[in-house]
Amino acid sequence: MFARSLGEDGAELRPLELWNAAELLAHMDRGRDYIGTYIGFADAVRDEDSARALLRRYAEQGAADGARIYGLWLDGLLVGGVLFRVFDAAAGTCEIGCWLEPRGVGRGLVTRAVRVLIDWAVEERGIHRVEWVAASANTASLKVAERLGMTREGVLRESHPHRGLRYDTEIWSVLAPEWRAARFGPDSAR
Template identity: 55%
Template sequence: MFAVSLGDDKAELRPLEIWQAEEFLAHMDRARELVDPWIPFASFATDLDSARDLLRRYAEKQAADTGRLYGIWLEPAAQGRGLITRAAERLIDWAVYERGMHRVEWDASAANTRSIAVAKRLGMTRDGVIRQNYLYRGVRHDSEIWSVLAPEWRARTGR
């Protein structure tokens, strides 16, 4: 397994794997109130079996090259240190330089001002709002879509 340093104490970006289900669940329990309004899958990991199942589904997506799940254990104590921005920079670098992707999207709840601020810090462009895009806990939410194109990212990073 690999881990990418985020240059902040011991903060690392790493793939989340099935064998980490207990640690993943413990983190979700500590951070649930913070992340649940913005990351709905947090509500899918409520006990050890459901945590394993969630991680298993992402392992299957990774095997099929249709999705991946990485984590940095964001909890209230870690807020305001730029970890999300640095982690996203590493993932966009990977997407553009390693995978050759032309477009990287950031999909955030329109009410999640902190996530939108990250998209702005990453130099992304706001493509638009998808109104009442998803139903969560009985309420319809708007999504903002932000993106960066590979030529824009290369110009930003100078590579």
């Protein structure tokens, strides 16, 4: 078990594990409508069994060097999370995603946490391409991609059906050399 401080505001990044199922459910119940505006994650966690099943799936994928899931805690309360929705070390690619309940919004939690994930993916695992996929209407998520220095690559028109609507989806990415140049300077040996 580890916890990584995300700053002086009491924010922490930790793995979400099976034993966090009840806490994940309580978090989803607090933020279900907000979280579920653009993503199906909130609909997947309806009771403690479904929360446990989701966490088990990520634990199994993580054990196979695939997708991973982490929680964002603020003063000891789970308020959101970030994840490697896709993680393919052999191909050198991954996709990072996020979610927050309203009490976590506007604090920079996702941006800070995703920086940790990208640093680890690029520097420790040799990932070359990090992707960010979000509904075009999800401006908060798109602003995170911008703050992280990602490049908007395109729009997949009406590609994401969710709760009876079809959303345009934007694809953003950052490549390892771009990430290193932005984080450590163009002359960095990292």
